[in-house]
Amino acid sequence: MKFKFTKMHGLGNDFVVIDGIRQSVSLNAKQLSHLADRHLGVGCDQILLIETAEGDADFRYRIFNADGGEVEQCGNGARCFVRYVHDRGMTTKNEIRVETLSGIIIPTLEPNGEVTVNMGVPRFEPREIPFVAEKRALTYPLDIDGKLLEISTVSMGNPHAVQLVPDIDRAPVLTEGALIERHSRFPQRVNAGYMQVVDRHHIRLRVYERGARETLACGTGACAAVVAGIQRGLLESSVKVSFRNGNLFIRWEGENEPVFMTGPAVTVFDGEIDL
Secondary structure, eight states, rough: OEEEEEEEEEEEEEEEEESSSSSOOOHHHHHHHHHHHTTTTSSSEEEEEEESSSSSSSSEEEETTTTTESSSSHHHHHHHHHHHHHHHOOOOOOOOEEEEEEEEEEEEOOTSSOEEOOOOOBBOOOGGTTTSSSOSSEEEEEETTTTTEEEEEEEESEEEEEEEEEGGGOOOHHHHHHHTTTTOOOOOOEEEEEEEEEEEEEEEEEEEEEEEESOOOHHHHHHHHEEEEEETTTSSSSSEEEEEEEEEEEOOOOOTTOOEEEEEOEEOOOEEOOO
């Protein structure tokens, strides 16, 4: 199968974006994994497939991790998505409605070229994350090989476990993150976030993403971390989230309110591949 693609990134969290509207594309998990392979394929954290909306939205998009598994949501991907459809003349709207596996998101292209995404209302009930716990709590103990961690759990359309660390540069993201991702209390696995609070308007963050290992940035992870920090009384409603290659800006006004994320989306190159 031969098809065209575009390589994009949001703060280094990189994507292969495929237009499934103007060309016919059908890929299985093995092909998706090959496409994401940084040695044998194009290389990316996630693959984004643009499709025609099934309902009254402007578009539908599907998200596949580097292991070929389909997931519900991706914040950095959402920003790249709106830049792609706008730059390719697929829409003239600055604000669009997009169907995802977890529901409708509403990204907006800002005058400065950055993108703001209404990421929806965060969910905290254990069954909605999903997370095995008797009832909702502010934090939970999580046993990792006999070591008890204190985590906050949040769903931003996908599951997140967030913990506070004094220094993210020394956090055991690659080793411990893999164990958290596949912990038995997370039936659908989880994204493991490591948050360092700089001040009440600024955090540093690293995320071990489900099905993709550690990525250079994670949009839903930034939303989840800020929400967790606000709920714990550590952060204000507007927060800068610093990753290795830049910043996202997250705003959340509290319970039952949507989370807004603003940040860049960059096109790297266009290509064609025959799988």
